[in-house]
Amino acid sequence: xxxxxxxxxxxxxxxxxxxxxxxxxxxxxxxxxxxxxxxxxxxxxxxxxxxxxxxxxxxxxxxxxxxxxxxxxxxxxxxxxxxxxxxxxxxxxxxxxxxxxxxxxxxxxxxxxxxxxxxxxxxxxxxxxxxxxxxxxxxxxxxxxxxxxxxxxxxxxxxxxxxxxxxxxxxxxxxxxxxxxxxxxxxxxxxxxxxxxxxxxxxxxxxxxxxxxxxxxxxxxxxxxxxxxxxxxxxxxxxxxxxxxxxxxxxxxxxxxxxxxx
Numbered sequence: 001x002x003x004x005x006x007x008x009x010x011x012x013x014x015x016x017x018x019x020x021x022x023x024x025x026x027x028x029x030x031x032x033x034x035x036x037x038x039x040x041x042x043x044x045x046x047x048x049x050x051x052x053x054x055x056x057x058x059x060x061x062x063x064x065x066x067x068x069x070x071x072x073x074x075x076x077x078x079x080x081x082x083x084x085x086x087x088x089x090x091x092x093x094x095x096x097x098x099x100x101x102x103x104x105x106x107x108x109x110x111x112x113x114x115x116x117x118x119x120x121x122x123x124x125x126x127x128x129x130x131x132x133x134x135x136x137x138x139x140x141x142x143x144x145x146x147x148x149x150x151x152x153x154x155x156x157x158x159x160x161x162x163x164x165x166x167x168x169x170x171x172x173x174x175x176x177x178x179x180x181x182x183x184x185x186x187x188x189x190x191x192x193x194x195x196x197x198x199x200x201x202x203x204x205x206x207x208x209x210x211x212x213x214x215x216x217x218x219x220x221x222x223x224x225x226x227x228x229x230x231x232x233x234x235x236x237x238x239x240x241x242x243x244x245x246x247x248x249x250x251x252x253x254x255x256x257x258x259x260x261x262x
Contacts, residue, residue, distance in 0.1 A: 012106040019100075019113035024120060027084065036083040037125045041076030042132045045069065049136050056196065063226070069133035070150075070221030071194025074214055076125040077158030078185045084118060085165035085181075092170065092259040101260040111256050114166070115159065122158040126151050141226050150224040153237060157217050160241035167248040170255030194218035213240040 027033040048068045056064035091097055100110055130138070130151070140147040165181060189195060191205070192214040201209050209215055217240075219233035 007106060012109055012112070015105045015109040016112045016116060019109055020116045020120070023113060023117035026087070027117070027121060030083075030087065033080065033083045033087065037076060037080035037121055038128050040079065041072050041125060041129050044075065045072040045129060045132055046136070048072070052196070059197065059200070063137065065133055065136055065138040066222050066226040067194045067197075067218060069129060069138045070153075070218045070225070071189065071192060071214070072133075073126045073129045073154045073221070074157060074194070074217050075185065075189050076129055077122045077154045078161050078188075079182065080121055080125055081118065081158055081162040081165045082181050082185070084114075084121070084162065085169040088114070088166065088169045089172075097256075097260040107257075110260065111253060115162075118159055118162045119155050122155045123151065126154045138225075142224055146224040149234075150221050153217055153221050153224070153234070156241050157213070157237060160244040163245050163248045163252050167252040167255055170252065170259040188212060188214040192218055194222075211236065213237070216240065 027037075045068060049065060053064040053068070056062075056067075097110070101107075140150070168181065191201070191209050192212065193209060194214065198206055198210055198215075216233040216236040219228065220230060220237050222228050223230035223233065
């Protein structure tokens with residue numbers, strides 16, 4: 001009877017909910033995660049608006065926040081995923097994952113709870129960035145449905161990136177390797193259409209900048225909030241996200257299982 005309850009859908013939902021609450025509470029009590037997911041993105045948005053916002057508006061004639069708010073929301077999702085990956089590695093090294101593995105819980109609840117907690121964290125971070133953007137002058141011009149999709153784009157993109165981070169975190173014993181992913185996210189930010197308009201980049205690098213994952217996500221969110229094409233960048237964002245999940249989901253699941261049985 002006990003075995004059935006441990007593998008039933010009801011047990012999966014109940015135990016996933018409990019472990020999601022544990023993760024969210026642990027992240028909320030960790031200053032690094034709070035800084036990476038909430039404070040630093042908002043500070044970055046304010047700094048961008050002060051330092052380069054006026055210059056971009058004079059250059060393009062458009063509100064720079066229409067690009068910087070989506071970019072900062074994406075950056076917050078990615079940087080928070082890295083912080084969560086570091087904490088995952090620490091839980092593995094401390095034996096916490098192994099202790100959960102020997103408990104009578106549904107085997108899928110551990111990984112499912114991390115996916116759900118990541119989605120909640122990314123959504124909260126995105127809403128926080130949007131609130132700061134609204135205070136600075138950012139506005140939604142395409143209606144409530146478009147605004148809802150706007151909020152969901154970082155969630156989808158961030159979960160795909162979190163899959164990559166999880167795969168790296170469960171296979172390496174060095175947190176510095178996980179933290180090194182921030183170099184990649186920084187390059188993606190500086191060479192994206194959210195940082196400066198595409199025409200500001202040299203001609204030879206424009207195709208790369210235009211089609212790299214962060215740029216297409218920013219372009220989709222800009223179109224959903226203000227103006228511009230939506231279909232192409234949104235489809236590319238979904239394609240990049242689906243590709244990352246397809247490539248790294250199985251290694252992440254296998255690595256998480258191995259890390260839990262150490």
